[in-house]
Amino acid sequence: MTRAQPMFSTTPRLTVSSHQPSERSCEGWAPSRRAVLAPCMRFFSKQPQSKQQSVLLSTGKAVTIPHSSAGYSADGDDDDARAAAEVSTAMDVCDEPEAASVRGALFDAVDLWSTTMRARLPGGGAERFSDSGESAPVPRFRLSYMPMRNRAEVPRLVMEEAGCPYELDVIGFQLWRRRVKEADASLPFGKLPVLYATDAAFRDAAGDALAIGNETAITRFLARQLGMAGRDAAHEARLDALYVQYYHTLRNSGVSHEGEHYSVGALRKCGSGGIGDGGHGGGVSLTRSTAPTYRSMPRVNDFSVAERSLAALGVFEEQLERSATPFLAGSDSPSYVDIAIFCELFELAELGNIPDFATRFELPRLGAFLHMMVERPRIAAYIRSPRRMPRYDRPGYTYCSGEYSPKP
Known part of the structure; x- marks a missing residue:
């Protein structure tokens, strides 16, 4: 199998200009000593x-x-x-x-x-x-x-x-x-x-x-x-529904990052020869084309964790397909749901995980979305800053290197 290339290898190192306060969040603030x-x-x-x-x-x-x-x-x-x-x-x-x-x-x-x-x-x-x-x-x-x-x-x-x-x-x-x-x-x-x-x-x-x-x-x-949080009540409701979907699947209801609904580890085991942890694939490479969809899965099912994980990602690939803008639910700028999905994709694309997830699993829109978000100036400044906490390996919660956050 060809070695996965870093997801961020072509991402330019941005030079961020001096801070420009956001009109929506900083208007009227008085500076203090x-x-x-x-x-x-x-x-x-x-x-x-x-x-x-x-x-x-x-x-x-x-x-x-x-x-x-x-x-x-x-x-x-x-x-x-x-x-x-x-x-x-x-x-x-x-x-x-x-x-x-x-x-x-x-x-x-x-x-x-x-x-x-x-x-x-x-x-x-x-x-x-x-x-x-x-x-x-x-x-x-x-x-x-x-x-x-x-x-x-x-x-x-x-x-x-x-x-x-x-x-x-x-x-x-x-x-x-x-x-x-x-x-x-x-x-x-x-x-x-x-x-x-x-x-x-x-x-x-x-x-x-x-x-x-x-x-x-x-x-x-x-x-x-x-x-x-949305431009009106209807938009806010659509975003809220997506956030609940994200939290119960990609975040395993807040219990674990490696759970029964979504696990980077389970996806990482999926090579070109099979689906990694059992399931219904019959040895067929797990991609969006071959995997079951979230819509087709009963709430209680015997699908593999890898299949459930890809189905969970597929929901947001589908949502981006339907969106009239580059962001979820037709937002004109990133919503909090876009931020949440970005966090999961950034971790998924770490070099030790699956940097080629977009091509391996046929999720091109999620791949493009990650590249777009990582280049936003304020996000780019933050993820390169020492203010960001380092990654850690589970189950020991041992601090480890990550993209833009190398071990000293």
């Missing part, structure tokens, strides 16, 4: 260089907690630590060199489970003011999540494409598990991600920011706020 951040809050090394470190809760409180050579100690009095907390309103963001340091610290940690850092990374254009001497725009949102793409990547890309300044609050797993999960009462369901909407219009009577849990709710809220 960048706050001063305590040096210990920029990022935390895993190395035990001191007996204690400070962590910053989403409420703005800086809490000093013990630190041991094996990570954060399970011993010690959490109540005493919280009682000693000092309110800190000096919340700065990391510039690009510091983002590269954060990425380096993640690779040093080896896997997600060993991360102990906490850092704030700017996004949506705010990062480009770091060295310009200009005042950075006020972030409209803060997104808190662990140091990985996963459930935060679509919300981040929605804000990046819209040119909406925001902060990513990166919380290492060990820090999350041992301290933040129990100490931060602002978490709606005790889970991440959480989006904090800091606009005055969204604050409650006590002045607290709106906190939104669950990635689907976060994504839809951002899409509505940033003009990416």
